[in-house]
Amino acid sequence: MDMTNNLFLGPDAQARFLMQSLMAHDGKGEITRTETHVIDGVHLSNDPEAEITGTYESRPGELLRLKSVPRGDARPRWQALHVAMGPADLSEAGVLGVVIRSRAPASITTRVCLRSGRDGAFVDNFFAKSMISFAQESTHLDVIDLARTPDLPRSAQWRDLVLFFRAGEVELELLDLRLFIV
Numbered sequence: 448m449d450m451t452n453n454l455f456l457g458p459d460a461q462a463r464f465l466m467q468s469l470m471a472h473d474g475k476g477e478i479t480r481t482e483t484h485v486i487d488g489v490h491l492s493n494d495p496e497a498e499i500t501g502t503y504e505s506r507p508g509e510l511l512r513l514k515s516v517p518r519g520d521a522r523p524r525w526q527a528l529h530v531a532m533g534p535a536d537l538s539e540a541g542v543l544g545v546v547i548r549s550r551a552p553a554s555i556t557t558r559v560c561l562r563s564g565r566d567g568a569f570v571d572n573f574f575a576k577s578m579i580s581f582a583q584e585s586t587h588l589d590v591i592d593l594a595r596t597p598d599l600p601r602s603a604q605w606r607d608l609v610l611f612f613r614a615g616e617v618e619l620e621l622l623d624l625r626l627f628i629v
Contacts, residue, residue: 458540459628461533462608465489466624469511475504478515485511488531497523501617510621513612523614528621529562532606537593540601540628544590545608548622551580555619558611559589563603571609572599578610580619 465488472486478501483491485503493499493515501515517523537543545559557578563570578587593599608626612619 457628458535458537459532459626461488462530462535462626465530466510466626469505470509470623471507472505473507475502477501478503478513490529492525492527492529494521494523494525497521497526499523499526510624512620514618516616526612526614526617528610528612530608530624532608532626534603535606535628536602537599537628538601541593542590542627542629543593544588544627544629545574546623546625546627547578547587547610548584548624549578549580549587550582550584550620550622552582552618554582555580555617556613557619559587560609560611561591561599562607562609563600564605564607565600565603570598570600572596584622 469486469489476483478491478499480498481493481495483503485491485505491503497517498519498521499515499517501513504512515526543561557580559574559578561572572591574589574591576589579585591599
C-alpha cells in the first residue's frame, strides 16, 4: 500500500487518506493528560481536569486500541479522537456519513461529531445515533442529511471528525472507520 502519496480525490480525500495511513501504522504510546498525537492529523484530546492516563496502540489492519482512565474522582467533560478533514467542501454534497467497526470488552457508547471551524470558532454537528461497541465486533452506520441540517456550514476553513467517548474509563478497539460525502 503506497502511504507516501495521497491520491484520493473529493471533499473527503484528507480524512480517507488519514484513515488509510492509520490502518497501515504500527505504533503505540501513552495517553497524556490533555492531547496525544497519534499520527499527523489524528490526535486524542482529554479534559485536563480529569488527569486521564492510559495507552493507545495502532497495528496494521486495525485503526486504534484505546485504554484510558481518569485519576481520582474527576469525571471528564470530554475524551475524544480527532481526525482532521481539511476544509471538506460540502457545498455540492447531500449527505455526509460514517461506517465504523468496533469492539469493546464491556459495552461503551461513543458520539460521532462533525466539527467545522472558521475564524477561531467552531460549530459541532452530532450524528443522530450513538455508536455502541460490544464484546463482539459490531458495525455502526450513520449519516448527516445536509438538507435537514441548516446550521452546518457548507464551507469551512477546517473540519474534524470527532469521536466523543463516554465520560469515565474507556477500553475500545476501533477496527475500521470509513467516511463518505455524496
